Amino acid sequence: MNLLRAENISLSFGGLTAVNDFNFYINEGQVVSIIGPNGAGKTTLFNILTGIYKVNQGKIYMNEEPIDGLHARKIVSKGIARTFQNIRLFSDMRVIENVLVGAHINTDYSFFDGLFRTKRFYEVENKKKQEGAKLLESLGLEGRLSDYADNLSYGEQRKLEIARAMATGAKLLLLDEPAAGMNHQESEDLRVFISNLKNLGYTILLIEHDMRVVMNVSDYIYVMDYGKKIAEGRPHEIQSNEAVAMAYLGDSEVHL
Amino acid sequence: MSEKFTVDKIVIASIILLLLGLPLLGFSQYVMRIVILMGIYTILALGLNILVGYTGLVSLGHAGFFAIGAYGTAYFMIQHSVGFIVALTIGTLLSGFMGFVLGLPTIRLSGTYLSIVTLGFAMIVQVVIMNWDSVTNGTLGMSQIPKPNILGYDLNLANHGIYYLMLFLLGLVTLGCYTIIHSKIGRTLRAIKSDELATTMMGIHIDRYKILAFVLSASITGLAGGFYATLSSYIDHNSFGFDLSILILCMVILGGMGTIRGMYLGAALLIIFPEIARPLMSWRFVVYGFVLIIMMHFRPQGVLGWRSRRKYPIPGEVKKSYRMVEVEE
Ligand SMILES: Nc1ncnc2c1ncn2[C@@H]1O[C@H](COP(=O)(O)OP(=O)(O)OP(=O)(O)O)[C@@H](O)[C@H]1O
Ligand SMILES: [Mg+2]
Numbered sequence: 001m002n003l004l005r006a007e008n009i010s011l012s013f014g015g016l017t018a019v020n021d022f023n024f025y026i027n028e029g030q031v032v033s034i035i036g037p038n039g040a041g042k043t044t045l046f047n048i049l050t051g052i053y054k055v056n057q058g059k060i061y062m063n064e065e066p067i068d069g070l071h072a073r074k075i076v077s078k079g080i081a082r083t084f085q086n087i088r089l090f091s092d093m094r095v096i097e098n099v100l101v102g103a104h105i106n107t108d109y110s111f112f113d114g115l116f117r118t119k120r121f122y123e124v125e126n127k128k129k130q131e132g133a134k135l136l137e138s139l140g141l142e143g144r145l146s147d148y149a150d151n152l153s154y155g156e157q158r159k160l161e162i163a164r165a166m167a168t169g170a171k172l173l174l175l176d177e178p179a180a181g182m183n184h185q186e187s188e189d190l191r192v193f194i195s196n197l198k199n200l201g202y203t204i205l206l207i208e209h210d211m212r213v214v215m216n217v218s219d220y221i222y223v224m225d226y227g228k229k230i231a232e233g234r235p236h237e238i239q240s241n242e243a244v245a246m247a248y249l250g251d252s253e254v255h256l
Numbered sequence: 257m258s259e260k261f262t263v264d265k266i267v268i269a270s271i272i273l274l275l276l277g278l279p280l281l282g283f284s285q286y287v288m289r290i291v292i293l294m295g296i297y298t299i300l301a302l303g304l305n306i307l308v309g310y311t312g313l314v315s316l317g318h319a320g321f322f323a324i325g326a327y328g329t330a331y332f333m334i335q336h337s338v339g340f341i342v343a344l345t346i347g348t349l350l351s352g353f354m355g356f357v358l359g360l361p362t363i364r365l366s367g368t369y370l371s372i373v374t375l376g377f378a379m380i381v382q383v384v385i386m387n388w389d390s391v392t393n394g395t396l397g398m399s400q401i402p403k404p405n406i407l408g409y410d411l412n413l414a415n416h417g418i419y420y421l422m423l424f425l426l427g428l429v430t431l432g433c434y435t436i437i438h439s440k441i442g443r444t445l446r447a448i449k450s451d452e453l454a455t456t457m458m459g460i461h462i463d464r465y466k467i468l469a470f471v472l473s474a475s476i477t478g479l480a481g482g483f484y485a486t487l488s489s490y491i492d493h494n495s496f497g498f499d500l501s502i503l504i505l506c507m508v509i510l511g512g513m514g515t516i517r518g519m520y521l522g523a524a525l526l527i528i529f530p531e532i533a534r535p536l537m538s539w540r541f542v543v544y545g546f547v548l549i550i551m552m553h554f555r556p557q558g559v560l561g562w563r564s565r566r567k568y569p570i571p572g573e574v575k576k577s578y579r580m581v582e583v584e585e
Contacts, residue, residue: 050457076459090450093443096568100440101447105459107440111468114439115432121439126571133570146568168459 001064003028003203004049004080004172009058009068010227011048018044020227022058026172026220031194031204033214035238036224037247042207043085045224046174049205050082051075062172077105081170083161085177085207091150095141098149098160099132102167135163139193154181159190172203179210191216215239223247275423279416288419292487294527295422296480299429301507301519303476306433308505309513310442311469312449314367316501317358317374320381321474323496325351325481330401330491331391340404344482351478352471359470363463378501385493397492404486418487425483429476433516436472445469446514499541506544510551512561521560 005025011018018041026032034042047053049060051072060068062078070078081102090098100107107128113121136142139159144152149160158178165173175194179187187210194204194217208214214221215235223231223238225247231238238244278291300322307313329347332338338346362373385392392398404411404421411417436442444465447455455462485491503526511522526544530537551558 052453072456073459073461076457082457084454088451088454090447090454092450093446094568096570097443097446101443101455101460102458104440104444109440111436111441114441115435117435125439129570130572145570146566148563164458 002026002061003030003063004205005061006045006049007059007061009045009048009055009060011044011053011056017227019048019055022224022227022229024222024229024232026203026205028171028203029198029201030219031198031206031217033206033208033218033221034224035208035214035221036230040224041227042224043176044227046082046176046205046207049075049174050080076168076170079170080172080174081165081168082174083158083165083176083178085180087154087157087161089149089157089160089164091148093149094145095136095147095149095152095160096129096132096145098164099135099167100128102164103128103132103169106169132163132167135166136160139163140189155183155186158182162193166202171201172205173197174205174207176207177209178206179208179213187213279419285413288413288416289487290527290531292413292419292422294524295426296484296487297504297507297523297527298520299426299480299483300477300504301511301523302429302433302516303473303480304504305508305513305516305519306436306445306476307469307473308508309515310437310445310449311466313466313469314371314505315374315473316371316498316505317376317378317381318473318477318504319496319498319500320374320378321351321355321477322481322484322500323378323381323385323493324354324474325478326485326491326496327385327392327398327481328478329482330398330485333402333486334398334400335391340402340406340486344404344479344486347482347485348475348479351481352475354478355470355472355474356467358474359467363466363470375498375501378496378498382493382496385496392493395493397490397494398485399490401485401489401491403489422483422487425479429479430516433476437516441465441468449514502541503544506548509548509558512558515558515561518558518560522558 002025007023009022010020022045024032034045036042044053048055051067051070051074055068058068059066062080065078067075067078090101093101107124109118109120109124112118133142133145136145139162141156141159141163144156149157152160158181162173162175162178179190182190191213194206194213197204206214206218218235221233221235221238222229223241223244230247231241231244233241279288283291300318304315304318307315325347328350329343332343332346333340358374358377362370365373386395388394404418406421409417411421413419444455444460447458447460448462448465452462507522507526508519509522510525511520512518529543530540536543555561
């Protein structure tokens with residue numbers, strides 16, 4: 001049984017077919033990467049999977065349950081959360097507050113609990129704050145907890161987006177270029193972090209241009225170009241694939 | 257940081273003491289009336305702030321909700337001889353319900369479109385007031401609205417009862433705003449203001465929260481309206497024009513959108529201003545406009561619109577053993 005599976009999905013913007021008859025699947029506990037040149041349709045694929053766009057054709061299954069056509073909000077409750085290529089934090093809120101908004105759907109008290117400050121309010125809020133703080137600590141952001149999100153460095157903001165996605169309770173994380181803008185040390189940390197996520201029972205679908213990260217963490221790789229799948233396989237298979245090198249870098253001499 | 261914390265507490269405690277003891281200072285009824293008006297406008301600003309300051313939805317029609325609260329309360333007090341508390345509750349609920357009715361179809365509209373619809377709403381309310389004679393007494397307005405009577409006591413300016421009633425309502429609304437904003441509800445509203453798509457991607461039903469913001473905002477505004485009706489004992493359609501909606505918006509922006517303290521300052525400044533600058537009265541909107549332009553340029557967050565630099569309180573100790581990544585710096 002696949003955790004997530006897309007069957008023959010297509011999406012066009014006017015005349016441009018951004019995703020063209022694409023198939024892929026990911027099993028629980030795997031790290032699967034999607035790579036490809038700029039404009040290949042990777043982010044569009046994420047937007048489809050998370051319900052921002054509706055497919056023209058094809059089906060998507062999460063735990064064998066069809067999720068294409070579901071509202072983006074509902075997809076989160078099916079256990080899929082994501083980060084954005086162009087960071088979309090709640091920039092005017094604190095780091096911990098960003099995580100707490102992420103935890104909203106499992107922050108279980110009512111409007112009136114909040115208004116009248118019931119015992120339940122304090123119990124749930126305190127628990128969520130502690131969990132949020134631990135989550136941030138696991139990403140090395142504990143010193144930044146009280147800061148406002150837009151005061152973080154680029155790399156820290158990317159980490160915060162991951163923390164916020166994890167706070168939703170989703171076990172399948174879609175990470176769109178998490179290493180972009182990170183320095184060498186940060187992307188190395190990220191690599192370790194993603195491996196650890198796997199050990200914690202998370203499943204990761206990763207879009208990434210940083211090949212050090214991709215080749216090191218991926219169990220399986222799909223290569224996309226012009227919306228189509230041009231190759232798939234294990235990292236060493238992709239590394240030695242001429243077509244991939246051609247499409248990806250326009251030069252078969254370059255080694256991935 | 258803890259120093260700042262105690263400074264805050266001292267400032268707040270002093271203000272509360274001052275407000276409680278104000279009648280002892282022997283001000284004239286004229287001055288006390290202005291102070292009560294400040295209180296009403298602070299409530300109005302707090303109400304609009306929920307929409308504009310926290311959720312990022314700009315309403316230009318809050319005079320409409322103010323009117324519904326005022327007319328609703330006055331109508332039930334005069335025509336049905338209902339007691340003040342019940343009438344005020346009805347006025348508040350009525351206004352909140354209109355907030356729901358207006359919010360439901362308009363919630364998908366963004367920015368300018370929403371503002372224009374709310375503007376139209378307030379105009380419609382005014383037209384209805386002028387024409388629905390049997391309820392609103394048409395253009396003649398409603399007069400002899402009774403002063404509040406609570407448990408057999410008449411509350412008026414002379415015995416300061418109406419002042420303390422204002423303080424009570426202001427305190428209630430302030431506390432309510434505080435608890436709502438400092439809960440998952442307020443966090444969600446602020447998240448919506450910051451990024452609607454990202455908020456949706458947290459699994460949050462943002463339309464629901466926008467409507468909730470509308471209802472809360474309209475209810476608070478209606479409450480202020482009901483109280484205003486009994487304070488002034490006469491209301492007509494002229495009291496609820498476009499300039500009122502703009503005035504409230506100016507208070508919110510001047511004081512500091514998305515803060516509670518700012519609403520107090522914004523209302524105080526813009527109510528005092530015409531009193532001390534009578535000759536400028538006819539120019540006041542020019543002055544307000546000018547103030548807003550200056551503010552937008554030099555201090556867009558408003559006079560008191562700073563970010564808290566206090567540490568965010570996390571209950572209990574966070575253990576150090578949860579780190580998965582060691583970060584060297
Ligand atoms: N909303 C949209 N409307 C029209 N065209 C779009 C839209 N979103 C994406 N596209 C187009 O679809 C194609 C795929 O874009 P996409 O962002 O998915 O690429 P990508 O693989 O993520 O690229 P990159 O590596 O640069 O992030 C591009 O040609 C892009 O211009
Ligand atoms: Mg992309």
